[in-house]
Amino acid sequence: xxxxxxxxxxxxxxxxxxxxxxxxxxxxxxxxxxxxxxxxxxxxxxxxxxxxxxxxxxxxxxxxxxxxxxxxxxxxxxxxxxxxxxxxxxxxxxxxxxxxxxxxxxxxxxxxxxxxxxxxxxxxxxxxxxxxxxxxxxxxxxxxxxxxxxxxxxxxxxxxxxxxxxxxxxxxxxxxxxxxxxxxxxxxxxxxxxxxxxxxxxxxxxxxxxxxxxxxxxxxxxxxxxxxxxxxxxxxxxxxxxxxxxxxxxxxxxxxxxxxxxxxxxxxxxxxxxxxxxxxxxxxxxxxxxxxxxxxxxxxxxxxxxxxxxxxxxxxxxxxxxxxxxxxxxxxxxxxxxxxxxxxxxxxxxxxxxxxxxxxxxxxxxxxxxxxxxxxxxxxxxxxxxxxxxxxxxxxxxxxxxx
Amino acid sequence: xxxxxxxxxxxxxxxxxxxxxxxxxxxxxxxxxxxxxxxxxxxxxxxxxxxxxxxxxxxxxxxxxxxxxxxxxxxxxxxxxxxxxxxxxxxxxxxxxxxxxxxxxxxxxxxxxxxxxxxxxxxxxxxxxxxxxxxxxx
Numbered sequence: 001x002x003x004x005x006x007x008x009x010x011x012x013x014x015x016x017x018x019x020x021x022x023x024x025x026x027x028x029x030x031x032x033x034x035x036x037x038x039x040x041x042x043x044x045x046x047x048x049x050x051x052x053x054x055x056x057x058x059x060x061x062x063x064x065x066x067x068x069x070x071x072x073x074x075x076x077x078x079x080x081x082x083x084x085x086x087x088x089x090x091x092x093x094x095x096x097x098x099x100x101x102x103x104x105x106x107x108x109x110x111x112x113x114x115x116x117x118x119x120x121x122x123x124x125x126x127x128x129x130x131x132x133x134x135x136x137x138x139x140x141x142x143x144x145x146x147x148x149x150x151x152x153x154x155x156x157x158x159x160x161x162x163x164x165x166x167x168x169x170x171x172x173x174x175x176x177x178x179x180x181x182x183x184x185x186x187x188x189x190x191x192x193x194x195x196x197x198x199x200x201x202x203x204x205x206x207x208x209x210x211x212x213x214x215x216x217x218x219x220x221x222x223x224x225x226x227x228x229x230x231x232x233x234x235x236x237x238x239x240x241x242x243x244x245x246x247x248x249x250x251x252x253x254x255x256x257x258x259x260x261x262x263x264x265x266x267x268x269x270x271x272x273x274x275x276x277x278x279x280x281x282x283x284x285x286x287x288x289x290x291x292x293x294x295x296x297x298x299x300x301x302x303x304x305x306x307x308x309x310x311x312x313x314x315x316x317x318x319x320x321x322x323x324x325x326x327x328x329x330x331x332x333x334x335x336x337x338x339x340x341x342x343x344x345x346x347x348x349x350x351x352x353x354x355x356x357x358x359x360x361x362x363x364x365x366x367x368x369x370x371x372x373x374x375x376x377x378x379x380x381x382x383x384x385x386x387x388x389x390x391x392x393x394x395x396x397x398x399x400x401x402x403x
Numbered sequence: 404x405x406x407x408x409x410x411x412x413x414x415x416x417x418x419x420x421x422x423x424x425x426x427x428x429x430x431x432x433x434x435x436x437x438x439x440x441x442x443x444x445x446x447x448x449x450x451x452x453x454x455x456x457x458x459x460x461x462x463x464x465x466x467x468x469x470x471x472x473x474x475x476x477x478x479x480x481x482x483x484x485x486x487x488x489x490x491x492x493x494x495x496x497x498x499x500x501x502x503x504x505x506x507x508x509x510x511x512x513x514x515x516x517x518x519x520x521x522x523x524x525x526x527x528x529x530x531x532x533x534x535x536x537x538x539x540x541x
Contacts, residue, residue: 131414137444139409140534141489141503142474142481151472152491159470159517212473212486212512260444260491260499265470 005096006280009103010237010244011088011399013046014358015039016370017108017226020344021186022193026113028121032226033063033108040228044242046102051230053094053103055087057348059123063106073100079254080388081294084350085395089250091231103231107351111222133258146296147219149259149390151211154299156265158213161314165213167321168298169204172217172341174320175295177327179338181375183368186221187342204298218298220340220349227351229358243362248283248381249398251276259390266314270307270385273396278309281398283381285309288398290360290379291319291332292353294387295339304385305334308396333377336360337370350386350395357384361401406528408480413532417445420459425533428525430462432496443498464523466494466537468516473509486510492521492537505538515539 017035019027033056041048053073054060060076073094077083084105091103114122128135134143143149157163176199179185187196199217207216237244253269253276256262278284285308293308295301302316310332311319318324324331335341337356340349359365365376384397413422424431434441435449436456448455471490474481481487486509492500505524507515521537528534 130412131418133444136411136414136418138501140411141501142408142477142484142487143489143501144478144481148472148474148477148489151474152470152489155472156470156517209473209475209486211475214472258444260501265491 003096004280005092006248006282007234007246008096009092009231009233010246011354011358012230012232012237012240012244013040013044013242014229014355015043015227016355020184020225021223022112023224026116027110027224028113029059029108029110029123030062030066030121031108032110032224033059033106033228034066036108036226036228037063037067037104037106040230044230044240046230046240051102051104053091053100055091055103055105056107057083059106059108062123063104073103079393081296081348081350082252082386082388082393082395083348084354085384085386085397086252088229088231088247088354088397089252089395092247092250095231095233101233101236104228105231105351105354106228107348108226109346109348110224111346112224137260138258146390147211147214150297150299151214152259153265153303153391154213154297157299157303160266163302163314163317165205166201167317168218168302169201171295171298171301171317171320172204173199173201174323174326175335175339175341178336178375179342181327181372182338182343182370183372184370185338185343186223187338214297214299220296220345221342223344223346225344225346225352227355229351229354244402245358245361246400246402247397248400249277249279249281250396251280252393252395254393257389257392262391266303268303268307268387268391268394270304270387270394270396273394274308274383274385277383277396277398283398285383288381288383289332290336290357290377290382291334292357292382292384293334294349294353294385295335295341296345296349296387298341300387300391301335303391304387308383308385327374333379336365336375336377348388350388353384353386357382357397357399361399406526407483408528410528410532410534417447421445422532424461425525425535426531428533430464430523430535431459432462432498433457434460441496441498443494443500462494462496466492466521468504468519468521468539469493469499470517471504471515473512488512488515490537500535502535502537505536507539
């Protein structure tokens with residue numbers, strides 16, 4: 001690969017907003033962005049004025065103005081929850097090209113408060129184009145919200161590969177186990193949520209049907225969440241007080257935007273984006289010691305496990321079977337923050353993948369706030385995959401701990 | 404009975420022949436004059452060969468279920484219709500469309516067969532707009 005950007009930059013810090021989850025008093029997306037940015041700058045010792053590239057889903061000019069900075073690189077890639085993983089890819093390229101030294105990737109989304117505040121404060125465009133493809137050909141058929149569409153992929157997977165609702169339910173059970181080690185997870189315990197604490201496969205199958213075959217516990221939370229990571233050139237990364245986590249590989253791709261154009265409902269472009277990331281890193285799935293896999297739904301995670309080469313085709317849920325991906329399990333740990341299913345998911349989940357992957361590989365996953373004994377793994381490598389839209393867009397990273 | 408579910412405002416440029424067809428009880432699809440393949444949703448350029456030479460032809464209105472789901476939660480007018488079955492249909496012309504399936508029992512999802520034959524039918528949603536639905540015929 002000519003001018004391979006592998007290891008040209010590192011994630012040097014990762015932080016959340018002051019509060020995440022179900023923020024009862026309400027908040028706004030702007031507050032969530034800025035709290036997280038403030039926290040990651042304090043963590044790393046990087047001043048906002050040193051940031052020369054700003055990456056976010058659609059909100060970069062507002063962030064830069066809020067900080068009073070004049071970035072040389074402005075990226076607003078917004079292709080769903082995978083965007084944040086792509087932002088890292090883009091930042092790596094910009095740093096490798098010598099255009100910038102320090103990139104901010106920021107996320108703020110008031111998914112929970114939007115209900116309280118009637119949609120205000122989310123920084124999302126108001127209303128949809130009445131002539132858009134969804135308005136013309138999808139909304140007339142009652143398709144609204146991700147569960148209504150993603151359910152079709154799970155039906156097809158069960159038909160094509162012989163998987164069962166029980167197979168996918170195991171993913172929710174294992175992910176909940178990790179949430180019980182993360183005090184900030186919405187589903188940490190019965191104290192944090194009436195439905196919190198450990199769950200069983202039967203609990204998933206008996207939870208309310210939302211869009212058959214998806215039950216409520218197959219589906220992610222809708223929370224308030226802010227997060228930010230800083231990415232720095234190799235030279236800058238080595239000069240900071242925080243531990244760098246190196247970007248060994250990065251890739252992105254897409255298979256469709258409207259689900260009408262999804263050729264194979266049991267496959268995503270993660271196969272292609274992961275191939276790019278593995279190739280850049282010179283590594284393969286067998287060398288991955290941790291997986292952070294976008295779990296908007298159990299079916300999203302299950303299919304992605306196959307695409308990342310972590311299981312054979314059709315057997316994605318087996319990655320979680322027999323507690324293999326659970327704390328202390330015999331396989332690789334997966335979604336050690338408790339996932340979008342049980343930790344936090346504001347509508348777009350990509351940032352949460354990045355923050356947890358950083359913490360795990362920097363060895364700070366048990367900070368007492370976001371992790372208690374048993375959450376820190378021994379992983380030195382991680383594959384991170386974000387999925388956006390309707391299983392449409394994917395970004396994949398291969399991250400490596402500092403040696 | 405008044406139609407209470409979302410009625411699209413037909414786009415009058417790229418999609419107009421489709422909506423005019425629905426109104427006339429016909430499924431009209433774009434076909435490429437260069438490569439001969441059909442597509443849906445309607446495009447400005449053929450998604451297969453990128454030609455801008457497109458024509459509209461009446462399709463068979465026959466297809467098979469590719470996959471489906473049962474919606475137990477919905478919004479607006481659809482909220483009163485839950486549960487209902489949505490499906491992606493493989494048309495014999497090789498394209499795919501989303502629909503709400505007619506002629507199935509949403510409370511017995513395991514009995515719906517992927518691959519089952521379906522035929523199109525049109526429902527008059529307003530004086531101006533008719534909407535295509537697909538019915539299981541086997």
